Amino acid sequence: MANTTTIEASGPKPRPLFAPGRMFVYAVLILTSIYYLLPLYVMLITSVKDLDDIRFGNIFVPTSDPSFQPWIKAWAEACTGLNCNGLAPGFFNSVKITIPSVIVSIAVASVAGYSIANWPFRFAEVFFTVLLVGSFVPYQVMLYPLVIITSWMGIYSTLWAVIFIHTVFGLPILTLLFRNYFSSLPPELFKAARVDGAGYWRIFFQIMMPMSVPIFTVAVILQVTGIWNDFLFGVIYAGLTNYPMTVQLNNIVNSLQGVKEYNVDMAATILTGLVPLTIYFVSGKYFVRGIAAGAVKG
Amino acid sequence: MDRPNPLFRNLNSKIAALPMMLIVLFVFVGGTVWTVASSFTNIKTLPIFTPQEFYDNWVGFAQYTRLWRTPRWITAITNLAIYGTLYTSFAFIIGFALAVFMDQKIRLEGVFRTIYLYPFALSFIVTGHVWAWIMNPAFGLEASVRQMGWASFSFDWLTNREMSIYSVVIAGLWQGTGFVMALMLAGLRGIDDEIWKAARVDGIPKWRTYIQVVLPMMRPVLITTFVIVASGAVRTYDLVVALTQGGPGHSSQLPTLYVYETMFVGALSQGTAASSVMLLATAVILIPWIWVEFVRKKQA
Amino acid sequence: MAEQKTSVSVQGLALSYGAVKVLHELDLDIPEGEFLVLLGPSGCGKSTLLNCIAGLLEPSAGKIFIKGKNVTWEEPKDRGIGMVFQSYALYPQMTVEKNLSFGLRVSGMARDEIDKRVKRASEILQLEPFLARKPTALSGGQRQRVAIGRALVRDVDVFLFDEPLSNLDAKLRAELRVEIKRLHQRLGNTMIYVTHDQIEALTLADRIAVMKGGIIQQLDDPHTIYNKPRNRYVAGFIGSPSMNFLRAKLEGTAAAPSLAVAGGKVSLKDYGKMSGFTPGSEVEFGVRPEHIRINAGSEPGSSDSFDAVVDLVEPMGSDSLVWINLGGQMLSARVESSARFHPGDKVTLRFRVGLSSLFDGQSGDRL
Numbered sequence: 012m013a014n015t016t017t018i019e020a021s022g023p024k025p026r027p028l029f030a031p032g033r034m035f036v037y038a039v040l041i042l043t044s045i046y047y048l049l050p051l052y053v054m055l056i057t058s059v060k061d062l063d064d065i066r067f068g069n070i071f072v073p074t075s076d077p078s079f080q081p082w083i084k085a086w087a088e089a090c091t092g093l094n095c096n097g098l099a100p101g102f103f104n105s106v107k108i109t110i111p112s113v114i115v116s117i118a119v120a121s122v123a124g125y126s127i128a129n130w131p132f133r134f135a136e137v138f139f140t141v142l143l144v145g146s147f148v149p150y151q152v153m154l155y156p157l158v159i160i161t162s163w164m165g166i167y168s169t170l171w172a173v174i175f176i177h178t179v180f181g182l183p184i185l186t187l188l189f190r191n192y193f194s195s196l197p198p199e200l201f202k203a204a205r206v207d208g209a210g211y212w213r214i215f216f217q218i219m220m221p222m223s224v225p226i227f228t229v230a231v232i233l234q235v236t237g238i239w240n241d242f243l244f245g246v247i248y249a250g251l252t253n254y255p256m257t258v259q260l261n262n263i264v265n266s267l268q269g270v271k272e273y274n275v276d277m278a279a280t281i282l283t284g285l286v287p288l289t290i291y292f293v294s295g296k297y298f299v300r301g302i303a304a305g306a307v308k309g
Numbered sequence: 310m311d312r313p314n315p316l317f318r319n320l321n322s323k324i325a326a327l328p329m330m331l332i333v334l335f336v337f338v339g340g341t342v343w344t345v346a347s348s349f350t351n352i353k354t355l356p357i358f359t360p361q362e363f364y365d366n367w368v369g370f371a372q373y374t375r376l377w378r379t380p381r382w383i384t385a386i387t388n389l390a391i392y393g394t395l396y397t398s399f400a401f402i403i404g405f406a407l408a409v410f411m412d413q414k415i416r417l418e419g420v421f422r423t424i425y426l427y428p429f430a431l432s433f434i435v436t437g438h439v440w441a442w443i444m445n446p447a448f449g450l451e452a453s454v455r456q457m458g459w460a461s462f463s464f465d466w467l468t469n470r471e472m473s474i475y476s477v478v479i480a481g482l483w484q485g486t487g488f489v490m491a492l493m494l495a496g497l498r499g500i501d502d503e504i505w506k507a508a509r510v511d512g513i514p515k516w517r518t519y520i521q522v523v524l525p526m527m528r529p530v531l532i533t534t535f536v537i538v539a540s541g542a543v544r545t546y547d548l549v550v551a552l553t554q555g556g557p558g559h560s561s562q563l564p565t566l567y568v569y570e571t572m573f574v575g576a577l578s579q580g581t582a583a584s585s586v587m588l589l590a591t592a593v594i595l596i597p598w599i600w601v602e603f604v605r606k607k608q609a
Numbered sequence: 610m611a612e613q614k615t616s617v618s619v620q621g622l623a624l625s626y627g628a629v630k631v632l633h634e635l636d637l638d639i640p641e642g643e644f645l646v647l648l649g650p651s652g653c654g655k656s657t658l659l660n661c662i663a664g665l666l667e668p669s670a671g672k673i674f675i676k677g678k679n680v681t682w683e684e685p686k687d688r689g690i691g692m693v694f695q696s697y698a699l700y701p702q703m704t705v706e707k708n709l710s711f712g713l714r715v716s717g718m719a720r721d722e723i724d725k726r727v728k729r730a731s732e733i734l735q736l737e738p739f740l741a742r743k744p745t746a747l748s749g750g751q752r753q754r755v756a757i758g759r760a761l762v763r764d765v766d767v768f769l770f771d772e773p774l775s776n777l778d779a780k781l782r783a784e785l786r787v788e789i790k791r792l793h794q795r796l797g798n799t800m801i802y803v804t805h806d807q808i809e810a811l812t813l814a815d816r817i818a819v820m821k822g823g824i825i826q827q828l829d830d831p832h833t834i835y836n837k838p839r840n841r842y843v844a845g846f847i848g849s850p851s852m853n854f855l856r857a858k859l860e861g862t863a864a865a866p867s868l869a870v871a872g873g874k875v876s877l878k879d880y881g882k883m884s885g886f887t888p889g890s891e892v893e894f895g896v897r898p899e900h901i902r903i904n905a906g907s908e909p910g911s912s913d914s915f916d917a918v919v920d921l922v923e924p925m926g927s928d929s930l931v932w933i934n935l936g937g938q939m940l941s942a943r944v945e946s947s948a949r950f951h952p953g954d955k956v957t958l959r960f961r962v963g964l965s966s967l968f969d970g971q972s973g974d975r976l
Contacts, residue, residue: 020681022670044424050439070453123329130322145337147540151568151584156340211321240432242547257434284435291430503698511712512686525702
């Protein structure tokens with residue numbers, strides 16, 4: 012054994028603190044993180060600069076004299092094409108849209124998923140499959156028919172139309188979520204309840220729901236994020252007085268009136284993203300579970 | 310409580326599922342059928358419903374021929390092909406690469422994942438405006454980098470007709486790769502540990518194990534992710550509205566914008582024709598998924 | 610006697626996960642060509658030890674030598690080992706042929722050498738009909754043979770098996786057990802085999818290392834382990850149905866020791882050498898079911914008779930297991946199935962002292 016070292020191998024292999032392989036991995040991850048964090052950084056520093064600083068300064072260099080004036084302006088005074096009330100009306104509209112939409116869409120989908128999983132009737136699976144396929148159909152295909160339908164229902168251009176739309180388009184993925192979840196619960200629980208004489212609704216409220224807190228959480232997070240961030244449906248179906256925050260933001264930033272105030276624009280952009288971001292940071296693993304659920308088919 | 314009529318059996322379930330069934334029938338099925346049917350007519354502003362009306366206004370494939378003769382549509386479709394291909398491929402490559410790096414038992418995995426995934430929580434409008442600002446011709450990236458010393462640095466993608474669609478790609482990737490990474494990582498974690506041990510005993514280097522052993526094992530995850538990402542690319546709308554508004558001119562036009570611009574302003578059947586083409590594109594994307602779900606599952 | 614070369618040598622091997630010590634300074638020398646079985650229940654450290662030898666786990670202390678070379682810091686592929694896993698771990702998207710040749714191709718071996726080795730392995734393990742099939746098209750037994758083949762083509766000295774038969778049903782397990790034994794006889798390689806199944810251990814091993822809590826309790830050939838278990842744990846673990854244990858007390862003198870048990874006396878003159886004799890100490894008297902005689906006359910090597918009552922009979926086909934109540938303690942005795950006993954029968958028992966075991970009441974060590 013030609014062993015030129017005096018140390019005989021024993022125990023764990025000594026590893027240099029900065030092994031080239033590990034360093035490379037961390038380097039790649041950190042560099043990529045910069046690509047992801049850069050826009051956030053730029054947004055933040057721009058939103059507290061004054062306009063001269065923006066025009067003559069550097070987009071990457073923070074200001075030495077930050078001010079929250081642009082934020083206040085963004086919230087209360089910024090001008091869209093129609094009025095100068097800032098983002099605030101949009102915020103409240105978004106709240107008015109999101110809360111009922113989340114409730115209705117989850118109510119309809121959870122019950123539908125429950126029916127398909129536990130009380131299947133003839134054609135239940137057919138409806139489910141069509142629903143899934145339908146989730147891939149581009150929204151554009153159903154835009155006009157939905158205008159027609161909501162007009163018939165008398166709700167076009169009102170809050171109810173948007174709530175209806177979000178229920179419709181949330182249905183495929185939410186029903187999938189709930190159906191898979193209910194199917195994964197131990198069947199003995201359900202059978203025991205039926206033997207005890209409990210019916211559809213009683214089992215749903217007294218047995219299924221208490222056991223389904225995680226999946227309802229995931230559904231809520233998915234819906235709140237998706238609905239709050241929506242633009243297309245808000246613009247088409249909500250009506251002029253009910254524009255959500257995203258539409259309001261777009262109108263403010265793209266308005267052709269007056270001088271472009273980049274700091275206000277960035278402040279407005281951050282404000283619009285604040286609600287979903289907060290949910291994201293707070294909910295952590297539920298958010299990831301929601302994403303994974305979106306991808307797990309059957 | 311058993312009634313003789315099978316329609317009343319399991320009544321509660323059917324009633325509860327009624328909203329879902331109505332939506333499936335009238336919105337998803339009915340809406341699609343209506344849109345496709347309307348694309349064969351020449352209606353302009355008012356929708357039609359009765360078979361008689363359809364018969365009267367039938368023009369066959371005229372709308373489609375007109376569509377393919379419209380330069381703006383050609384631009385839109387070309388852009389979709391460019392955007393779709395670039396976005397999907399890079400999202401996969403970057404997403405998978407990131408997932409592999411994250412799979413190396415690194416510290417602070419949670420921190421990195423939070424960083425890669427937070428853009429996914431944002432609205433496309435937010436993403437679009439932020440990147441519009443970064444790529445701002447006067448005060449954004451180009452000006453700042455030049456200010457920092459590289460006098461010849463140029464980044465005019467936003468105002469350059471040739472490059473505007475690529476700016477959408479950059480913004481889109483920023484938003485979407487975290488999602489692909491999260492899915493790929495979940496897939497990687499599902500690989501049996503003993504496969505890794507066997508490869509190690511066999512002397513297979515790590516990178517080769519990822520590519521020749523692990524990746525083929527992840528086929529279902531890959532296909533599902535592909536379908537979701539690609540069909541999402543077809544639907545891109547908010548991002549373009551915020552980032553380029555379809556411009557400069559119509560150089561970053563996409564089919565979704567084209568539909569919006571025709572459907573509600575007097576060219577209804579054109580809009581439905583455009584939508585139908587989008588539907589076709591999505592159907593093509595769905596084919597690998599359908600093949601896996603139904604054909605291969607029957608074999609297994 | 611020609612000196613047998615050591616194939617695998619483990620010295621002072623220890624492994625801890627944080628505060629939990631999984632392996633406790635193990636020493637093990639395995640001569641060339643031996644079939645060594647690491648036997649024990651889940652969590653005893655047998656798989657951990659195997660993975661350390663393989664290089665898949667890093668020990669906290671100690672050294673590992675394979676064929677005289679210190680491999681403690683070597684990658685698995687450089688240790689001269691081949692390994693077979695419980696879940697077969699075949700590459701699912703590759704054909705059998707590719708599974709066998711993948712590692713060799715990666716190492717840059719010449720094509721004809723690869724073909725030669727694959728052919729040889731397929732021949733030995735009868736894999737020729739499936740070379741073009743994928744693992745999903747094979748049965749469990751066939752898959753396991755491919756897994757063995759993958760180790761075979763590596764042309765190594767030491768084969769490691771990590772509970773390879775645990776995923777198979779009982780019948781298949783018995784068939785493959787025989788094949789593995791035949792393989793060992795044909796190839797003569799050193800084989801280290803991990804299992805929790807004592808039947809596999811007893812039938813396959815040249816020596817067995819019974820493990821518990823990260824410590825080797827006994828390292829001996831199967832015969833010795835079965836008949837002279839070193840402590841209470843090994844005695845209770847090996848043997849099915851398991852050994853009977855009776856509370857007893859040592860009496861008499863070192864020259865004429867005896868046992869006070871179940872209200873009677875058993876002379877220990879046939880017991881053999883005892884490692885320590887303290888009269889009055891509490892011990893456990895261990896006797897296997899097949900070494901208890903029911904209603905037998907006095908024989909050399911048997912103890913005096915005891916009166917007892919039959920409690921329950923379990924017919925097992927070739928023989929029956931009779932459960933007997935001896936002064937409050939339960940014993941099982943093996944009898945031919947032709948002998949008919951019924952609950953409540955009064956019987957006499959004699960113990961074959963020469964084949965019994967005595968264990969210290971405190972430490973459990975064999976006396």
